[in-house]
Amino acid sequence: MSDLPKTAHKTVRLEATNHDGSFLGKTVSAAKFASGKETGFAFADVLFAIDLGDEFVLGDAYADWRGNLYDIQMVPDLSTLVEWKPGMDSVIGDYRKKDGSPVPICPRNLARAMVDRLAALGLTAKVAVEIEATLFEESVQEARARGYRDLTPLGGSAGATYHLARSKDWVDYMEAVTARLDDLGIVWEAWTDEAAAGQTELNLAPTNPIALADAWARTRQVMREVAFEQGRTVTFMAKPTAGWGQGAHLNLSLQREGVNQFFAEDGPTDLMRHAIGGLMATMAGNAAIVLPQITSYRRLEDLSGPPTTISWGVDNKTAAVRAITGHPRYSRLEYRVPGADVNPYLALAGVLAGVAAGIEREIEPPDEVTDMAWRLPEGYGVARIPDTMSKAFAALDADPILREYLGDEFVDFWVVSRRWEWMEFHTKGGDPYSPLSEWESLRYFELP
Template sequence: MSDKNDIEQWVRDNNIRTIRLETISLDGVASGKYLSVAKFLSGVAKGYSFCDVVFGVDLANEPQVGFDFGTWRGEMGDIFLQPDFDTLVVDPVAPGLAAVICDITDRDGNPLPTCARSTLRKQVRELESAGYSLTAAIEIEATVFENSIAVARAAGFCDLRPLGGGAGALYVLGRPLEFNRYMDAVSERLDAMGIQWEGWCDESAPGQVEFNLPPSDAMSAVDNYNRVKFVMRQVAFEQDHSVTFMARWSSDYYGQGAHINLSLTKDGVNVFHNAERPSQPSLEMEWFVAGALDTMAAATSFSFPTINSYRRIEELNGPPTTITWGVENKSTAIRAICRDSKQSRLEYRIPSSDANLYLAFAAFLAGGRQGLDNRQEPPAPLDVMAWSLPGGVDPLPGNLVDAVDALRQDSALTKALGPELVDYWLGTRRWEWLRFHTGGGDPDNGVSAWELQRYFELV
């Protein structure tokens, strides 16, 4: 739907009086504005003004300094939200409310180099131009608390009570009914918005849940991921609970991830499926893995974007710690799932739940495309546990500085994602490291009050 008359008719048919414009900042924060119907309809062709300061401040709303702002930046000048009308939905949270996901453009309608959604779309289109279609599914992990957000804020996000009790395990069904009430409300709202879901389960830590979305095209997969996070926050607030997507909110409990499952088809055939040896990867799967491994260190800061992301990365704790792949091996960074033509896929197990998934997915695709283009051969798949290896296998960058350095030294990934984006991203990550070390954070004493104040509500 792109014709103004069709949009105007849709607004009338659905009794819409307010439209929420939705986008995602580089830090992964849900951002946007609310418009009247008249203002919304007046900007269908050209988009809606949005101050570029959204890229100029950090998570504490402080100006980021010390790096080049890029040619697209002005002195708090206007950039534009350009709606993708295929994402226009009625939001059931309030009568007359609609929502639409937007790209961020300059005055001429060109995608801004720092628009994360446009960055992913570029990688998707380049694979499509090579004849591939992408199918993706994302796993969402979060922790829900009994405490209301007001109580959590007053407590500095410390000493909170996980919803469902303090015992941590996996797949436990014997949780209090209040957990079901929360997840039922989430799923009902998604049903009303037309967002499909597959299921949810108790995860490894107290109050932690994994929510699974079904396979869809790559753009819709990440769009829906962001909307599900927004809905989970909405419902938590309404039920006097709170929820966080921090990579690790407490040193006492396991962290949280956002795994991406990907398959590629060509001429209707899943090219990751090996028809002759279904339990083994196809050549195309191997090529894609090789490119993704080759660029994995450089791509890490997109999957581990915050100081807190690296709290999650510990041996034997679940997340990968090495640049490895394996067939049906969940301890590796990339898990090759080799089954029938429908199920064969790659699971990218690196991203933390605090990642901007548009960027993390784009970096994964850029690396994989490099492998496909060059028909790279990967190292042998790892058939042993990838944690606590004695040596000979490269570890993932262990902190934000090492990840930033790896990206700065990788010209291939920088070219694929765009130098303007990468340069700006590097500046923001260095700023994040600086603010942590000058703001009272301590890398050696577990999850700090600084991290909780900065990340609990926003990422």
């Protein structure tokens, strides 16, 4: 971490996500930052009232927003202050009302509330993420001119996981990204190619949930900036082409006084079993949160990698939750549902809410799936993950656990925002029957 700005010429970039996961902010002078670093900086709360097409979301359910464009305060978390580049620091913050209370729909506030809920149980979460993205040879300007269609995958046209035959341009990009992450103090563990042409997976190391979400949001920004500098394009869209989709698998363990509570020699502990029970009970409702955009649901195809059923299994990568057991350090749960387009803070808030509920209520999970979890017959008794946005937001609206843990204000707000997104797609040119519509490419390719 850097010290506070030392010269009058250094600027500070204030950073936070909106609900859709876009990385927002403003750049202020050193003097301005010094004057507001304790009290915060004014942001119009309209940032929670516009969609990715910059349209006002009519019928917004957030009670404090009624079209008056009130200011909220973005209060910097000084523990996140880093030197982003020579002459500029950056800092991540939280949205607060003028009275100092947390904005209840602020993604970072929601994630922190779930961390605090686990802390009240004497538990600390450690989480890691596998970030998937797709790289293209064209510059972002050319990609825009083409409507983000018919782009050339960087590194060659072949797609094969772990393949080392990628060309030097692809390797140069990833090495530049990881060098920037090292400079910022963001700890990464591995990168590799993924299944689709031009696709990569970058793994961030386990840490506490807020630090992980901060690092995740910043990593996406780094990957964009490196692409701009090299004349390339990168996207975190859940399905940027008609081929493979891309996700963001979350790996989670719970610690008590530094000891992994998910470890047992003979399989899942009681705590892990109840955490799984909570994740299963909330998975349908959480789909609306971890699959936030229309294209997120195009990714849910049987036999293509992503989970399609509300299922869990020990070391079963076809299930929605994979339990890794039997190791004192690596025993964990892998939550495989989120798309690459998810808001990092909301993803963690929803998952931790399910985990906390399962533990507090001692929810027993359904039977483990030991077979392939794709295309299970109806008589198997395993439901499918909602495969459209409308099914998902209806499930969230009706989920009593997520309403209790995340709050009615957030759930009502999110349901309205997703209903609006569904309506925009169906009334402004989206084609539900195409592998990928032009409307989706234009709306989601660069955001979040």
